[in-house]
Amino acid sequence: xxxxxxxxxxxxxxxxxxxxxxxxxxxxxxxxxxxxxxxxxxxxxxxxxxxxxxxxxxxxxxxxxxxxxxxxxxxxxxxxxxxxxxxxxxxxxxxxxxxxxxxxxxxxxxxxxxxxxxxxxxxxxxxxxxxxxxxxxxxxxxxxxxxxxxxxxxxxxxxxxxxxxxxxxxxxxxxxxxxxxxxxxxxxxxxxxxxxxxxxxxxxxxxxxxxxxxxxxxxxxxxxxxxxxxxxxxxxxxxxxxxxxxxxxxxxxxxxxxxxxxxxxxxxxxxxxxxxxxxxxxxxxxxxxxxxxxxxxxxxxxxxxxxxxxxxxxxxxxxxxxxxxxxxxxxxxxxxxxxxxxxxxxxxxxxxxxxxxxxxxxxxxxxxxxxxxxxxxxxxxxxxxxxxxxxxxxxxxxxxxxxxxxxxxxxxxxxxxxxxxxxxxxxxxxxxxxxxxxxxxxxxxxxxxxxxxxxxxxxxxxxxxxxxxxxxxxxxxxxxxxxxxxxxxxxxxxxxxxxxxxxxxxxxxxxxxxxxxxxxxxxxxxxxxxxxxxxxxxxxxxxxxxxxxxxxxxxxxxxxxxxxxxxxxxxxxxxxxxxxxxxxxxxxxxxxxxxxxxxxxxxxxxxxxxxxxxxxxxxxxxxxxxxxxxxxxxxxxxxxxxxxxxxxxxxxxxxxxxxxxxxxxxxxxxxxx
Amino acid sequence: xxxxxxxxxxxxxxxxxxxxxxxxxxxxxxxxxxxxxxxxxxxxxxxxxxxxxxxxxxxxxxxxxxxxxxxxxxxxxxxxxxxxxxxxxxxxxxxxxxxxxxxxxxxxxxxxxxxxxxxxxxxxxxxxxxxxxxxxxxxxxxxxxxxxxxxxxxxxxxxxxxxxxxxxxxxxxxxxxxxxxxxxxxxxxxxxxxxxxxxxxxxxxxxxxxxxxxxxxxxxxxxxxxxxxxxxxxxxxxxxxxxxxxxxxxxxxxxxxxxxxxxxxxxxxxxxxxxxxxxxxxxxxxxxxxxxxxxxxxxxxxxxxxxxxxxxxxxxx
Numbered sequence: 003x004x005x006x007x008x009x010x011x012x013x014x015x016x017x018x019x020x021x022x023x024x025x026x027x028x029x030x031x032x033x034x035x036x037x038x039x040x041x042x043x044x045x046x047x048x049x050x051x052x053x054x055x056x057x058x059x060x061x062x063x064x065x066x067x068x069x070x071x072x073x074x075x076x077x078x079x080x081x082x083x084x085x086x087x088x089x090x091x092x093x094x095x096x097x098x099x100x101x102x103x104x105x106x107x108x109x110x111x112x113x114x115x116x117x118x119x120x121x122x123x124x125x126x127x128x129x130x131x132x133x134x135x136x137x138x139x140x141x142x143x144x145x146x147x148x149x150x151x152x153x154x155x156x157x158x159x160x161x162x163x164x165x166x167x168x169x170x171x172x173x174x175x176x177x178x179x180x181x182x183x184x185x186x187x188x189x190x191x192x193x194x195x196x197x198x199x200x201x202x203x204x205x206x207x208x209x210x211x212x213x214x215x216x217x218x219x220x221x222x223x224x225x226x227x228x229x230x231x232x233x234x235x236x237x238x239x240x241x242x243x244x245x246x247x248x249x250x251x252x253x254x255x256x257x258x259x260x261x262x263x264x265x266x267x268x269x270x271x272x273x274x275x276x277x278x279x280x281x282x283x284x285x286x287x288x289x290x291x292x293x294x295x296x297x298x299x300x301x302x303x304x305x306x307x308x309x310x311x312x313x314x315x316x317x318x319x320x321x322x323x324x325x326x327x328x329x330x331x332x333x334x335x336x337x338x339x340x341x342x343x344x345x346x347x348x349x350x351x352x353x354x355x356x357x358x359x360x361x362x363x364x365x366x367x368x369x370x371x372x373x374x375x376x377x378x379x380x381x382x383x384x385x386x387x388x389x390x391x392x393x394x395x396x397x398x399x400x401x402x403x404x405x406x407x408x409x410x411x412x413x414x415x416x417x418x419x420x421x422x423x424x425x426x427x428x429x430x431x432x433x434x435x436x437x438x439x440x441x442x443x444x445x446x447x448x449x450x451x452x453x454x455x456x457x458x459x460x461x462x463x464x465x466x467x468x469x470x471x472x473x474x475x476x477x478x479x480x481x482x483x484x485x486x487x488x489x490x491x492x493x494x495x496x497x498x499x500x501x502x503x504x505x506x507x508x509x510x511x512x513x514x515x516x517x518x519x520x521x522x523x524x525x526x527x528x529x530x531x532x533x534x535x536x537x538x539x540x541x542x543x544x545x546x547x548x549x550x551x552x553x554x555x556x557x558x559x560x561x562x563x564x565x566x567x568x569x570x571x572x573x574x575x576x577x578x579x580x581x582x583x584x585x586x587x588x589x590x591x592x593x594x595x596x597x598x599x600x601x602x603x604x605x606x607x608x609x610x611x612x613x614x615x616x617x618x619x620x621x622x623x624x625x626x627x628x629x630x631x632x633x634x635x636x637x638x639x640x641x642x643x644x645x646x647x648x649x650x651x652x653x654x655x656x657x658x659x660x661x662x663x664x665x666x667x668x669x670x671x672x673x674x675x
Numbered sequence: 676x677x678x679x680x681x682x683x684x685x686x687x688x689x690x691x692x693x694x695x696x697x698x699x700x701x702x703x704x705x706x707x708x709x710x711x712x713x714x715x716x717x718x719x720x721x722x723x724x725x726x727x728x729x730x731x732x733x734x735x736x737x738x739x740x741x742x743x744x745x746x747x748x749x750x751x752x753x754x755x756x757x758x759x760x761x762x763x764x765x766x767x768x769x770x771x772x773x774x775x776x777x778x779x780x781x782x783x784x785x786x787x788x789x790x791x792x793x794x795x796x797x798x799x800x801x802x803x804x805x806x807x808x809x810x811x812x813x814x815x816x817x818x819x820x821x822x823x824x825x826x827x828x829x830x831x832x833x834x835x836x837x838x839x840x841x842x843x844x845x846x847x848x849x850x851x852x853x854x855x856x857x858x859x860x861x862x863x864x865x866x867x868x869x870x871x872x873x874x875x876x877x878x879x880x881x882x883x884x885x886x887x888x889x890x891x892x893x894x895x896x897x898x899x900x901x902x903x904x905x906x907x908x909x910x911x912x913x914x915x916x917x918x919x920x921x922x923x924x925x926x927x928x929x930x931x932x933x934x935x936x937x938x939x940x941x942x943x944x945x946x947x948x949x950x951x952x953x954x955x956x957x958x959x960x961x962x963x964x965x966x967x968x969x970x971x972x973x974x975x976x977x978x979x980x981x982x983x984x985x986x987x988x989x990x991x992x
Contacts, residue, residue, distance in 0.1 A: 554723075556730055557772035561930045573935075593983075613772075 036089075037065045043084045046638035047076040048125035048645040049147025056125065056645060070094060076147060105146040105161040107139045113158035120150040120159060126644040145641050165289070168236025170633060172626040173283035175582070176619035204429040204567050204606050208362045208401070209523070213486035218369060218495040221510055223268050227293040227501035228535035230280050233261050234329065234336050241291055245274040252305075252477050254327075255291055262337040263327045267479040267499035268295035279531040281504070281520045281540065283622055290535070293501065305475035311384050316346060319388040319472060326471030327538075328478045332356060332367075332432070332461030333521060335539030338385075338468065345389040345458035353391040354441045354452075354459045355382045357398040357405060358425055360432035361522035363486040364542045367462040369495045370482050371398070371405040374466055375412035379420065381465030384472050389458055394420045397441045400427045429524065430604040434459035436569060448570065449600065463541070481538060483507065487523075488547025489515040498536050505532040507543055516551035519544040524605050525618075556613040564607035564617055570600045574607040574617045581624045588624075588631035598624035676731030678881045682872030683738050683925065689868040693861055694746035694798065696810050700817050701753045702741030705782075708757035709733050709740075716766035732771050736760055739779040739925060743918065743965075744786070745797045747813060749820030752790055756782040776972045777932045784965045793820075795961075797833045833862070835917045835961040838908055866920045873924025882928040885937055886944045890923035893948020901956045913952065917962040922947065926964075932972045939978035946971045 041061040052073035054060040063069035064085070071085040072094040079093075086093035109120075109129075116134040128144045131137030141164075151159045231239040239256045243249060249266040256263045270293045278290040308314050308322060324339035355378065359367045371378055382394050396413070398406045406422055413420045425431050425440040435446050437459060444455040452459055460468075463481060470476040479500055486493045491512030498507060508514060519526030520534075523544050564574040573595050580596070581587055591597035598621055605618035690698045710733055717727040727733075740756050760782025768774040787794045815821070876882045894913055901907030913919060918926075927933065927944050934943050947967045954963025 554726060556726065557770060559772045559931045560933075560935055562935045565935065576935075 035065075037061050039088060040064050040085065043077075043081060043088060044074060044638075045077045045081060045145070046642040046645070047145035047147045048641060049076055049145065049149055050125065051075045051147065051149075056649075057642070064089075076145065104164050104166070105148070106141050106144045106164045107146070107148070107150055107159050108162050109137050109139055110158040110160065111136050111138070113156050115156055115158075117155060119153045119155065123150045123153040125149065125648065126641050127648050128644075143640070143644065165238060167238075168232060168282065168284075168286055168288060170630045171282070171284035171286050172630055173619070173623050174285075175623045176616035204609055206360070206362055206427065206429045206524075206609070208427070209486065210359075210363065210365050210368070210401070212488075212490070213363065213365045213484050213493040213495060214368070216494040218373065218482055218497055220497040221499070221502065221507065223295045223499055224502050224506040225294065226273070226503070227267055227270070227295060227499065228278050228503060228533070229255060229264055229267075229291045229293060229501040230278070230535065230537065231256070231264070231275070231289050231291055232280075234340075238289060239264065241272075241275065243272045243291075245272055247272045249293070252479065254477075255293075261324070261340065262329055263325065263477075264291075265327050265477040265479050266293060267501055268293070270295035279534050281527055281529065281534045281537070283527055283619075284626070285530050305471070305477065307475040308472050311380070311472045312387055314387075314472075316388045316390060319384060320346075322472055323385075323388065323468055326467070326477040328464060328467045328471060329538040330461060331463035331467060331481055331538055331541070332434075333525070333539050333541055335537065338460070338464055341460075342385060342389040342458065345391070345453045348453035348456070350389055350391050350453050350456045350458045352393045352395060352442055352457045353382060353386040353389065354434075354437060354457055355394065355396040355462060355465060356432060356434060356437055356459045357396060357402070357409070357462045358432040358437055359399065359402075359541075360427075360429045361524055361526075361542070363523040363544050364484045365486070366482040366484045366495050366541050368398075368402045368405045369484075370462050370466055371402075372408045375405075375408040376415065377469045378462050378465050379409070379412045379416050380473065381467070381469035382420070382460070383416075385460050385465055385468055391458060395441050396420060396422045397425055397437050398422065399431065400424050429606060429609065430569060433569070433602065433604060435602070478538060481536070481540070483536065483540065484542035485511040485545070486542060487519070487545040488550050489513065489545040500536055500538055502536045503533050504529060504536060504543065507536060508532060508545070511543065511545055514545045515548050516546040519546065524609060525603060553614045555615050558613055558615055561612060563610045563612065567606045567610050569604060569606060570602060571595055572597070572601060572621075574601075574621060575615075577624065578615060578617055578620045581620050588627040591628075598628050601625055676735055678876060678879055679735050679925070680731060680738065682876045682881075683735070683742070685871050686742060686865060686868040686921070687738060689865050690742055690746075693865065695813060697746030697748070697813050697817065698741060700750075700813070701744050701746065701748060702737055704750050704753040705740045705744075705757035705760075706734065706737035708754040709737050709761045709782075712758045712761045713766070716762060717770065720766070720770065722770065727770065730771065733761065736764075736779045736782070739921075740782050742921065743779070743783045745794060747796065747798060747816055748793055750817050751820075752786050752793060755789070756786040758782075759785045772931055774931060775975075776969055777926055777929050780926060780965050780968045780972075784969060787965065795836070797836075833917070833961065835955065838955070838961070862917075863915050866915045869920040869924055873920065876924065876928070882924070883930075883933075883937075883940060885940045886928045886933060887923040889941045889944025890919075890927045890948045893945030894919055894923075894952055895948070896945075897949045897952035898956075901952065905956065907956045913955065917955075918964040919951075922951070922964040922968065926968055927971075932975060934975045934979040934982070936979050936982045939975070939982040942978050942982070943971050943975055946974070 037058075041058050044057040044061060046057050048056045050056065052060045052069070052075075054063055054069070060069060060073065064071055071089065071091070072082050074081050082093050107129075114136050116131065116136060118131060118133050118137070120137060121129050121131060125147060126143055126145055128140045129137055129150060130140065146161065148161055151161065231241060233239055239260050242255060242257050248271050249255065249269065251266060251269045253266045254263045255266055255272075273292040273294045275289055275291055277287045278292075279285065279287050280290070305322070305325065308318065311319070320339050320343055323342065324337065328338040329335040330338060330341065357367050357371050359365065379396075382396070386392070386394050396409045398409065406424060409422050413422070423441045425437065430436055431440065434452055438444055438446050438452050438455065438457050442457055444457060446452055446455055446457075467478045467481075471478065480497050481500065483496050483498045484494075485496060485507065489512060492510065496507070496510065504518075504520065508518065518529040518532075520529050520543055521527055521540060522542050526542070526544055529543075558575050558579065560575055562575065565572075568574055577596050577598060581598075586592065591599070594600065601618075601621045603618055603622055603625070607617040607621075608615070608619075611617055687698070687702070710728060713727060713733050714724045717724050737757060740760060741753065744753055744756065760778040763785070764776055764778030764781030765771065765774045873882075873887055877884045877887065891914065895910050898907065898910045898913040902909060923944075927947050934940050947964070950967035950970055951963040954960055954966060960966070
């Protein structure tokens with residue numbers, strides 16, 4: 003009996019063992035060789051500071067176990083951490099003192115003697131020059147490895163820190179407290195009696211009444227204007243003035259080659275340049291020009307009006323829009339000239355005037371349409387001519403009746419030919435990708451922009467600025483800004499000069515009680531530093547009352563409301579749990595409905611979340627991280643390609659030299675024979 | 676959570692009306708135990724006790740367990756159910772939103788398996804019960820666990836017990852003896868009370884209508900199949916008896932333990948009905964919904980994955 007059991011069990015165990023062994027061999031995963039994976043983590047500066055000739059040899063040495071993982075100075079502790087994780091060992095402290103950021107070599111051209119010694123030292127061919135000519139470093143290709151510094155006989159190569167561009171800063175993961183407020187106390191989603199929540203449809207109860215109706219007033223100029231020297235990509239702009247120089251109102255403050263020039267919003271003296279906080283998700287400080295306005299406000303404008311505007315060729319109009327420094331004033335701040343030129347290239351036929359402010363508080367576009375409908379319509383005609391659109395549609399929200407009436411009156415006065423379309427008060431109807439369908443009936447494919455279906459959208463405020471620039475020759479220097487919220491004592495719309503510190507705006511609005519949101523009630527960013535300036539794309543400042551302040555976050559119960567409302571078809575709750583667990587942040591998404599790069603940041607998910615989870619902030623963090631990681635990968639890949647090309651060239655030269663020597667030797671031998 | 680509590684009120688009221696003070700004692704005991712364990716566990720995990728208790732999820736769990744358990748029990752059984760529900764059903768996974776299995780059902784199943792005799796003892800549903808088993812006797816049993824002969828005599832087989840042990844013929848004979856109502860007798864009122872609350876939740880869009888529909892369809896289809904093939908009980912009986920309506924509207928609809936894709940939700944809900952019917956008709960346990968819920972909870976992530984892969988073409992790696 004016992005023997006039977008023992009035999010049976012032994013046979014069974016043996017069979018299972020054989021099965022497992024076979025399965026293990028058959029199903030073994032095809033994993034990358036470890037060298038490839040180590041190499042992928044190295045920064046590809048090819049600097050050789052580790053003692054190996056390039057990143058790949060070092061990776062091979064690590065894989066063979068003959069090199070410690072902490073030799074990579076340019077990669078810093080982040081690389082050591084990543085390597086330790088990959089190889090399942092404890093991270094060791096880095097050998098070199100950690101640098102304070104990326105460095106780039108610079109050759110002092112006054113001292114360079116043109117000796118070409120630094121040229122072969124560069125592992126990625128980033129130095130160009132010829133004997134007895136000045137050498138220069140290709141800044142975009144320099145990996146900051148410092149190998150050239152020692153080779154220079156006159157010590158004219160220095161390493162200088164490069165400013166981290168705004169686009170490579172990552173916003174922090176939101177803390178559980180920084181969430182939206184009690185839904186019953188502040189505007190938010192309402193359950194529509196007849197609709198299931200559907201893709202991109204959140205019915206919002208708005209609080210526009212707070213700031214609606216009053217005539218806009220102009221906010222007094224502050225003592226200092228702070229103008230961030232940044233273009234739309236976050237790359238620094240070069241200032242045209244020196245500290246102490248006087249500028250007139252409307253003088254360009256940047257070099258003429260800038261994609262979007264910046265203009266002095268007031269006459270005054272350039273006080274200097276300093277790093278100053280701006281409104282940005284990553285709480286960044288950027289280089290700003292400080293302008294001290296004085297009393298002499300001249301009326302002289304730097305650009306002559308274009309008359310008649312509609313008879314000008316599109317190129318002239320586009321150039322004027324660029325020169326006037328007009329940026330998308332709906333919030334995106336993308337240069338309008340680029341957008342219109344791109345639209346012209348795509349061959350658009352419809353221009354949609356975007357007057358749908360889907361935010362819950364903002365009324366600046368509505369007010370502008372009520373007060374200056376003639377100018378907006380004229381601006382729309384100019385923009386349509388600049389991009390070649392034949393048809394113009396004005397889209398307004400169902401609730402803003404006066405704006406629609408004003409637009410109709412202005413159209414009738416200007417000779418008609420423009421249609422006014424009313425769209426439902428759904429969030430995010432004002433997003434340019436979402437407005438296209440209700441306005442024109444065309445469907446923008448996922449991930450594409452409206453020009454792909456022949457539509458270009460322009461915000462009402464932008465069109466007003468275009469009209470000012472073309473008809474009056476006035477650059478974009480001020481904007482209409484909504485001040486609203488439960489704590490705002492004087493809610494309404496104000497004309498504010500660009501560069502005005504938000505502290506001055508808030509002082510005009512009243513005493514803040516809770517958070518201050520900049521940009522709107524739904525997508526707005528909480529203000530961290532009140533000295534940050536007003537920019538072109540800033541449409542509102544919301545002062546939350548105590549009742550509107552955020553609720554603490556609660557656990558996700560996977561109710562999937564966020565999935566139902568996401569206009570991009572993402573699964574926010576799953577993405578957030580992955581991101582918070584640190585799974586796959588900065589890596590390519592496992593599937594398209596988990597890809598943070600597809601998130602537009604509309605915050606619909608956050609609006610409907612019953613647990614007040616800061617979904618939009620978490621997704622924004624992952625989006626930033628992924629974008630930055632992609633950029634880094636691309637840069638490393640380029641450096642590796644250049645390094646490999648260089649090595650290939652070196653070996654070819656060596657072969658050729660060898661061949662030549664061989665031929666010579668043979669020739670001598672032949673002669674001797 | 677507030678809306679779910681509100682929707683459970685009619686069922687709680689009917690239950691107390693039918694079974695007397697014991698139901699209220701059960702609910703209160705489960706609530707006290709669950710709250711204590713929740714507070715201790717959340718504190719141990721370093722969370723905010725106030726936030727954890729403030730969301731009302733413990734209250735819903737307590738109410739569901741209290742309504743699942745028979746009305747006459749010694750206090751340690753509901754207390755254990757509440758404690759295990761919170762501890763093993765929820766907190767060990769990381770708290771609300773992280774659990775795989777429905778906490779209330781985990782607690783219920785634990786005590787059903789641990790105390791089969793006590794938890795299998797249901798008195799006849801009768802509004803006049805209070806007159807037969809006095810509140811004093813109910814209290815005494817609740818505190819000491821000693822059965823008085825009177826209560827013992829009153830203990831009666833539920834329609835499902837009858838079906839499981841004696842077969843359909845006995846059930847039908849019993850129906851003939853209790854005219855006026857369906858075979859489920861006064862239990863029907865309880866079922867209808869759950870239905871009322873559930874319809875309210877569906878109308879308010881608090882719960883996804885697919886889940887209750889799926890459970891009812893799965894139950895009805897399987898019951899119909901059994902009625903034809905093995906001569907099982909009627910479809911209407913299965914829909915009204917036992918926990919069918921409660922599970923359909925209040926337990927299968929828990930978003931945490933259900934799948935998220937709509938098609939996966941249909942499969943999940945129908946699966947609950949099918950498994951429960953198979954256990955009812957073929958298994959030894961009188962009701963199979965608790966086990967069906969746990970089984971389908973375990974498959975929920977797989978259903979999501981499978982639906983995404985085969986219908987949406989997007990699967991996670």
